[in-house]
Amino acid sequence: xxxxxxxxxxxxxxxxxxxxxxxxxxxxxxxxxxxxxxxxxxxxxxxxxxxxxxxxxxxxxxxxxxxxxxxxxxxxxxxxxxxxxxxxxxxxxxxxxxxxxxxxxxxxxxxxxxxxxxxxxxxxxxxxxxxxxxxxxxxxxxxxxxxxxxxxxxxxxxxxxxxxxxxxxxxxxxxxxxxxxxxxxxxxxxxxxxxxxxxxxxxxxxxxxxxxxxxxx
Numbered sequence: 001x002x003x004x005x006x007x008x009x010x011x012x013x014x015x016x017x018x019x020x021x022x023x024x025x026x027x028x029x030x031x032x033x034x035x036x037x038x039x040x041x042x043x044x045x046x047x048x049x050x051x052x053x054x055x056x057x058x059x060x061x062x063x064x065x066x067x068x069x070x071x072x073x074x075x076x077x078x079x080x081x082x083x084x085x086x087x088x089x090x091x092x093x094x095x096x097x098x099x100x101x102x103x104x105x106x107x108x109x110x111x112x113x114x115x116x117x118x119x120x121x122x123x124x125x126x127x128x129x130x131x132x133x134x135x136x137x138x139x140x141x142x143x144x145x146x147x148x149x150x151x152x153x154x155x156x157x158x159x160x161x162x163x164x165x166x167x168x169x170x171x172x173x174x175x176x177x178x179x180x181x182x183x184x185x186x187x188x189x190x191x192x193x194x195x196x197x198x199x200x201x202x203x204x205x206x207x208x209x210x211x212x213x214x215x216x217x
Contacts, residue, residue, distance in 0.1 A: 050163060050210060058184070061114075061116030061156060061185070061214060062154075064114055064116070064153045065086075065108070065114055065152065065153045066108050066114060067084055067153050068083075068084065068150070068151035069084060069123060069148070069149070069151075070151075072146070072147065073141055073143065074136065074146075075141075076106075076125075078104075081104045081135070082102075084106055084107065085105055085107035086110040087108060088110055089111070095124065096124075098124070100126075100130065103128075103129045103135065104135050105135060106123050106124065106136075108124075114152065115150040115158045116150070116214065117185055118183075118185055119181065120181075120186045122187075123187065123190070125191050126192070127139060127191045127192045127193060139189075139193070139205055139207075140193075142162060143165070144165065145162060147162075147212075148162065148189060148207070150187070156216060158185070158214055159213040159214065160186075160187045160211055161209055161212045162209045163208050164206075165206070165207055166208070167203050184210065184211060185211035186209065186211065187209040187210075188206060190204055192205065
């Protein structure tokens, strides 16, 4: 694998070097029985065309850490629960997930771009834990066309529109698709899904979204 140095424009090179075995979101577990809000076996998957430069001329933003995430369709607003967590890599090379104590918060993969920069910014949250439903318990309500807004430390807000919803087995996690380079600013929101198997959910649910607007402080 080529390990040459690159600009920290996206997470792809850093992640693919570190995660030769893939980068599924692990660490999602629940109690022995389904928790309230358990999703159907599959989410309603859909895809819309990517916006083009002519239809969505949104200028990328400079780097600034995310502090609040809102997904109205899924009832998500992390404002009252505390700042967005910063997540790195676990000892086994997989991406960290929020702790059970932080199940009501969303984390951002800090080795990647910040939301609004060119590249795939990655946000991660629990669907549920052994303690019950978590921040993304209603992710199955999200649809293509819904908005995800991220307020940043510099006061600007990045507005993304969901282009694709995908549910995949963790053993076939699409690492390159999630973390690979992109032409414009994009967002990935990842959680766990699927029917419980021995107290764990076997799938990842991934929302892919494109930057469609920015709001100044």
